[in-house]
Amino acid sequence: MHASTRLTGVFSPVVTPFKADLSPDAAKLVSICKWMLSQEVGLAVFGTNSEANSLSVGEKIELLDALAEAGVPGQRMMPGTGCCAFTDTVALTRHAMKIGAGGVLMLPPFYYKGVSDDGLFASYSEVIQRVGDSRLKIYVYHIPQVSNVPITLSLIERLLKHYPGTIAGVKDSSGDWSNTSAMLERFQPQGFDVFAGSESFLLATLRAGGAGSITAMGNANPGPIAKLAREWKNSDADAQQEKLNIVRQTYSKFPVIPALKAAIAHYSGDAGWATVRPPLVNLGADQTRALIQALDGIGFTMPGLK
Amino acid sequence: MHASTRLTGVFSPVVTPFKADLSPDAAKLVSICKWMLSQEVGLAVFGTNSEANSLSVGEKIELLDALAEAGVPGQRMMPGTGCCAFTDTVALTRHAMKIGAGGVLMLPPFYYKGVSDDGLFASYSEVIQRVGDSRLKIYVYHIPQVSNVPITLSLIERLLKHYPGTIAGVKDSSGDWSNTSAMLERFQPQGFDVFAGSESFLLATLRAGGAGSITAMGNANPGPIAKLAREWKNSDADAQQEKLNIVRQTYSKFPVIPALKAAIAHYSGDAGWATVRPPLVNLGADQTRALIQALDGIGFTMPGLK
Numbered sequence: 001m002h003a004s005t006r007l008t009g010v011f012s013p014v015v016t017p018f019k020a021d022l023s024p025d026a027a028k029l030v031s032i033c034k035w036m037l038s039q040e041v042g043l044a045v046f047g048t049n050s051e052a053n054s055l056s057v058g059e060k061i062e063l064l065d066a067l068a069e070a071g072v073p074g075q076r077m078m079p080g081t082g083c084c085a086f087t088d089t090v091a092l093t094r095h096a097m098k099i100g101a102g103g104v105l106m107l108p109p110f111y112y113k114g115v116s117d118d119g120l121f122a123s124y125s126e127v128i129q130r131v132g133d134s135r136l137k138i139y140v141y142h143i144p145q146v147s148n149v150p151i152t153l154s155l156i157e158r159l160l161k162h163y164p165g166t167i168a169g170v171k172d173s174s175g176d177w178s179n180t181s182a183m184l185e186r187f188q189p190q191g192f193d194v195f196a197g198s199e200s201f202l203l204a205t206l207r208a209g210g211a212g213s214i215t216a217m218g219n220a221n222p223g224p225i226a227k228l229a230r231e232w233k234n235s236d237a238d239a240q241q242e243k244l245n246i247v248r249q250t251y252s253k254f255p256v257i258p259a260l261k262a263a264i265a266h267y268s269g270d271a272g273w274a275t276v277r278p279p280l281v282n283l284g285a286d287q288t289r290a291l292i293q294a295l296d297g298i299g300f301t302m303p304g305l306k
Numbered sequence: 307m308h309a310s311t312r313l314t315g316v317f318s319p320v321v322t323p324f325k326a327d328l329s330p331d332a333a334k335l336v337s338i339c340k341w342m343l344s345q346e347v348g349l350a351v352f353g354t355n356s357e358a359n360s361l362s363v364g365e366k367i368e369l370l371d372a373l374a375e376a377g378v379p380g381q382r383m384m385p386g387t388g389c390c391a392f393t394d395t396v397a398l399t400r401h402a403m404k405i406g407a408g409g410v411l412m413l414p415p416f417y418y419k420g421v422s423d424d425g426l427f428a429s430y431s432e433v434i435q436r437v438g439d440s441r442l443k444i445y446v447y448h449i450p451q452v453s454n455v456p457i458t459l460s461l462i463e464r465l466l467k468h469y470p471g472t473i474a475g476v477k478d479s480s481g482d483w484s485n486t487s488a489m490l491e492r493f494q495p496q497g498f499d500v501f502a503g504s505e506s507f508l509l510a511t512l513r514a515g516g517a518g519s520i521t522a523m524g525n526a527n528p529g530p531i532a533k534l535a536r537e538w539k540n541s542d543a544d545a546q547q548e549k550l551n552i553v554r555q556t557y558s559k560f561p562v563i564p565a566l567k568a569a570i571a572h573y574s575g576d577a578g579w580a581t582v583r584p585p586l587v588n589l590g591a592d593q594t595r596a597l598i599q600a601l602d603g604i605g606f607t608m609p610g611l612k
Contacts, residue, residue, distance in 0.1 A: 053418070054392070056391045056394045056397070085361050085365070087362045109585045111354075112452070113454075115585040115586065119587045123585045126328070146417065278415070278432055
């Protein structure tokens with residue numbers, strides 16, 4: 001699966017560790033990325049769950065360099081590079097190409113609301129033309145409940161027509177299966193790879209010919225999610241999916257990013273992992289106890305996490 | 307009015323001119339800022355209508371330097387400095403202090419939605435503590451229909467309690483007079499300066515003891531708006547307000563940022579002014595004709611604009 005240059009399977013929007021002074025902890029990021037790779041989960045660093053939009057472009061570039069220097073293979077990376085200003089998106093995307101990223105996950109500019117498809121098409125066009133690299137693979141990022149700037153089917157159609165080699169796929173985090181399904185039907189046959197934004201749709205996505213899932217739970221539960229991506233044709237696939245759903249439901253009773261970090265802090269024995277950047281807020285002692293109790297209750301572990 | 311160190315009156319979120327290659331045109335920005343100052347309108351550069359969130363931090367820093375070098379007085383400036391990442395907000399706010407800005411207009415971090423007041427308080431706290439400058443005056447920016455991250459009354463109360471010298475006021479762009487009114491009643495008596503986000507509320511704001519208005523129309527119609535801010539106790543104040551409203555209503559039939567730039571292009575005779583950055587889209591020939599026809603119809607001009 002990973003020999004191809006096309007990214008497929010499961011990717012994690014890797015949570016970003018911070019030091020006590022809230023600066024990014026590059027060594028710790030390298031360490032958890034290697035753990036995820038060992039579980040056969042790829043690295044969508046700088047996704048929503050990475051607190052990517054609480055990091056400056058300069059901080060992200062430094063983290064990309066640290067990952068590259070530590071030998072993390074670019075081909076297993078799909079960094080988020082979409083910023084509000086296209087000049088930032090260009091700078092970050094160029095750097096992702098420099099370290100050999102297999103693809104980039106690109107939010108639309110998300111400050112101005114009610115913008116037209118013409119304006120979004122122009123945004124992606126500026127970036128593609130200015131980066132000017134035939135190896136560039138863009139996965140557009142549809143997460144309307146956070147960005148408030150949807151990626152419509154007609155925008156994808158237009159982008160694919162103009163940039164067929166570059167517009168490589170989508171992360172659909174809408175949570176709306178009818179939308180994912182429409183993308184799978186209309187665009188996957190053209191080689192546009194559809195990734196569900198939640199592993200709760202992993203089996204359905206793979207059965208419909210999709211590429212996989214880029215999911216927050218890749219941080220917590222990478223092994224079992226990657227296993228289903230490998231074994232989805234097996235007779236126990238529905239049972240595997242059901243087990244994944246139970247883990248997700250347990251986490252979803254808490255604010256997801258602080259909960260993921262609190263769980264990693266707990267299972268790794270490294271309390272510093274619990275730190276988030278504002279405007280997010282750490283989970284707190286009571287909620288952390290409740291989370292761990294709930295996770296223990298379903299027999300959840302993070303095997304191999306250090 | 308301007309001898310005091312407190313910013314009052316009318317400010318314009320100055321539209322940002324771009325060259326044909328979409329890079330910011332610093333010389334042209336200096337020129338329009340000087341025109342606005344000549345009309346007694348202050349400079350809230352890098353507001354929403356400045357396409358500030360389509361500019362990188364580095365581009366904004368360069369423009370601030372260009373304004374300072376051109377002799378634009380810092381005390382007449384209230385640059386927007388609120389970014390998604392507090393590290394960016396800190397860098398830009400520090401630079402605004404370096405050029406002597408009288409205040410800064412600060413959006414909350416706006417990517418993550420549904421964040422708590424605790425998280426927003428922590429965001430502003432990080433910035434205030436890291437900038438660490440007793441001269442800093444922050445005007446919080448409430449524009450929920452765009453940021454989707456409201457600044458609540460209870461957040462303001464808490465910020466004022468902890469940072470009474472630094473939390474200087476608000477731009478309320480909610481368009482909800484009941485909210486502006488509540489801010490005026492609760493916080494203006496504590497020296498927290500309330501600016502209406504639209505000049506349609508200018509007279510009401512001044513009558514209720516508020517500081518003035520920071521408004522898009524400051525770009526198009528600065529003289530008459532500043533006149534009302536000076537003469538609001540005169541007997542013709544309601545009539546002046548009504549005239550301002552007619553200009554606003556005429557612009558409001560068009561997408562406001564492209565329309566402001568198209569009008570400036572027309573009345574200055576400099577077609578390059580019409581250019582916006584994606585994701586916004588230039589007004590286009592037909593809409594520009596309709597806009598100018600409508601403006602001519604109400605006898606609108608931009609006296610002194612070059």
